[in-house]
Amino acid sequence: MTDIVRNTQAASTATTASTATTAANTVAAIVPSPFSVVLRWMSRRWQHFILAPLVLLWLSPMIWIVLTSLKTKVEVFDPDAGILPAVLNFANYPATLAVAPFGMYLVNSILVTGSILIAQLVTITLAAYAFARLEFPLKRFLFTLFLLQVMFPIYAIFLTNFVTLRELGLINTLPAMIVPFVASGYGTFMLRQAFRQVPSELSDAARLDGCGHLAILWHVYLPLVQPTLVAFGIISVVTHWNDYMWPLLVTNSDSVRTLPIGLGLLAKSDSGADWTRLMAGTTLVVSPLLLVFVIFQRRFIDSFMHTGVK
């Protein structure tokens, strides 16, 4: 109702904001029929009528996860039980934590995702600087090799990578989940574009002051491309935090498993019957990243909005 008032006020300059009459009176004073006001408001805000139900639809799986995690086993299969849990039942959470070492999975996830991120930031910074600012033979060919990596899906080469890691004796270790992702063609490309936008006067000035390439890279370039580094970092973390297939193939004991693998195992051991416990586990696995996303929403959205790919 206050919305209608505000909109009609904005539309008509005749009404001043100081009109201290009731909402109904204000509306009646400007437009004779309240019905047409509603219609006009609806036509100007038509998007809400389409988007709001869709948003509900999009959110429903997440709502369903949380609601189910608070139900009892009986309720899940009872057709007359309704959507909401009768009593909020938090017992599923400790039960989930008791059957699987989620703490250890969490530590492994942090170690793997963190190591990949740090290693990638080092390799892409060095390579991107070479491609952006140095001249050397085979430059175009090497750059193509980097770009093509983006197109080759890990899903097409995982088999041979598995064989290689096995020969190196790295199967069922944390490094096995890290090494295939250390070089990033996409990150190198993103950062090269950012480096090229740094005005060359800046690096020329630094060089006159006696700085070498590495000093220029560290003191001039890196501070200026921070937004790109953050954007790449967010995408990298989301990708590898959620990765399922590769950690699934190269791990076979709890001491190295990551959160998604732990969740998949929980599903297998429950053979799909214990949905309440499974959904409690899902809530636990999903929430760290979703929480960070909600807090740093704008950063996340901007990263994905203006960049893309893995």
Next chain:
Amino acid sequence: MSHRFATVWRKEVFLAYALLLPSLIFLAAFTYWPILRSFWFSLHDVALGDPRIFWLGAENYLRLLDDGLFWKVLGNTAFYTLTTIPLSIIVALLLAVAMDSKLRGMAIYRSAFFYPVMIPSVAAGMVWVFLYAPGYGPINEALNFLGLPRLDWLYDSKWALPAIILMSIWKYSGYFMLILLAALKLVPSDLYEAARLDGVGPVSRLLHITVPLISPTLYFVIVIGLLHSYQIFDYVYVMTQGGPADSTNVLTFYIYQNGFQYQDIGYASTIANTLLIFVLGLIGLVALTLGRRVHYMGER
């Protein structure tokens, strides 16, 4: 003088290669070496965990041509890719157009459509197994409520792949919407205004103004869609294991089955090579057909 220049240049070349070295080592070891090796494997009989290797020549490829299941799997993969990408992009475009205005609650809408990207594929797959459950799943309850027949979804060979496609649209269209939204912001609003004054309806405004102007971004989104479509492995693994009756078996899963379940690395590599060719072919096709017709606005 020229001698000094040559020394400086040589120093720069040396530095460049030194900077590239860390990336190149890992690129070589985990991207290019596996591709070459996979081709080598495909010409041999190789078993997982067995160092012995036997020359077969083209036999694996001939076997592939004769493998009825392979063709079915290839068809499933093509069907999944060619329906999921266009459908998600259409949904994403409509969402983006509806949101391309100063709308109250914009931040909430954006996040609500985008959050599925943040959810691990294994968690998403599991929840949708639950949502699709024939007996007690909420989707069937909703269909029932609307007076529609209940479906067996993941247990029905006709509906299992469409069910995974629906889930994929939920998972990815919010991502595509974000990228399209950024592009829509760059379309000058006076173009719409002029068209509106000329009596052009909303549908033709969308088709004749919006779509051509954001075509570079649409093209970009199609490529991203392709790259993300491989993730179907995770969904198939979690939701159906390729079943029922191989109706959801796709190339990536078939590689896994042959390599890890049947331990036949040679044959699995042969399938992996066809996946590579399939992917490169699709990207080439997109580049040739759409890439040429893309309308570039200004410099970009």
